[in-house]
Amino acid sequence: DTGVSQDPRHKITKRGQNVTFRCDPISEHNRLYWYRQTLGQGPEFLTYFQNEAQLEKSRLLSDRFSAERPKGSFSTLEIQRTEQGDSAMYLCASSRGLAPPAQYFGPGTRLLVL
Amino acid sequence: SQQGEEDPQALSIQEGENATMNCSYKTSINNLQWYRQNSGRGLVHLILIRSNEREKHSGRLRVTLDTSKKSSSLLITASRAADTASYFCATDELTGGGNKLTFGTGTQLKVEL
Numbered sequence: 001d002t003g004v005s006q007d008p009r010h011k012i013t014k015r016g017q018n019v020t021f022r023c024d025p026i027s028e029h030n031r032l033y034w035y036r037q038t039l040g041q042g043p044e045f046l047t048y049f050q051n052e053a054q055l056e057k058s059r060l061l062s063d064r065f066s067a068e069r070p071k072g073s074f075s076t077l078e079i080q081r082t083e084q085g086d087s088a089m090y091l092c093a094s095s096r097g098l099a100p101p102a103q104y105f106g107p108g109t110r111l112l113v114l
Numbered sequence: 115s116q117q118g119e120e121d122p123q124a125l126s127i128q129e130g131e132n133a134t135m136n137c138s139y140k141t142s143i144n145n146l147q148w149y150r151q152n153s154g155r156g157l158v159h160l161i162l163i164r165s166n167e168r169e170k171h172s173g174r175l176r177v178t179l180d181t182s183k184k185s186s187s188l189l190i191t192a193s194r195a196a197d198t199a200s201y202f203c204a205t206d207e208l209t210g211g212g213n214k215l216t217f218g219t220g221t222q223l224k225v226e227l
Contacts (some may be wrong), residue, residue: 004156033214042202042217043157056214091156101213102147104154 002026004106006092012112013082020078021109032075034067035091038063043091082113120218128226133190135221145208146179148188151200151219193225
């Protein structure tokens with residue numbers, strides 16, 4: 001399967017703990033996006049990378065959130081000092097750097113903060 | 115923040131019927147895309163319509179775009195039980211960079227046998 005993969009698929013953590021999620025995009029895609037989706041809502045943009053450069057961050061991305069894409073391939077999203085409000089589905093997507101690009105989404109990581 | 119509203123929020127139809135869902139958005143756009151999401155899963159890209167297009171077809175899907183009204187509709191013809199899912203419109207804004215998408219609130223479609 002050469003689609004976007006995310007790991008883990010589910011994560012339960014206690015408030016105050018740090019968590020890290022990984023996303024592996026489709027190999028030839030140079031753009032990578034992170035979104036967050038809460039129950040009953042559409043996904044909300046968090047941040048995106050073109051190759052290894054993080055080019056845009058949403059104001060939703062507080063200083064407890066950090067994302068990296070060190071070699072322009074896989075990406076990690078870390079949440080420090082998790083809060084109950086961080087409970088959501090975290091979705092990763094990738095696309096080619098062509099316009100207009102469709103984004104290909106991974107299955108998501110569902111985070112529950114107790 | 116969400117780009118706009120989708121209407122209806124939920125739709126229940128019989129297999130074989132057509133399903134129409136509408137999307138409104140707020141800003142000027144490069145293109146509008148529709149995605150499907152099965153329960154608790156990732157999103158699947160269905161169709162993209164550019165801002166200079168008015169209608170587009172793909173299989174059983176028909177999308178229209180009215181930029182003067184900032185609205186779009188998705189028609190699924192001859193629906194099947196497997197079409198049961200949530201459907202989201204997403205806009206790629208002119209002022210945004212990198213084609214980040216702004217999603218609507220979604221329509222939950224249930225197709226019954």
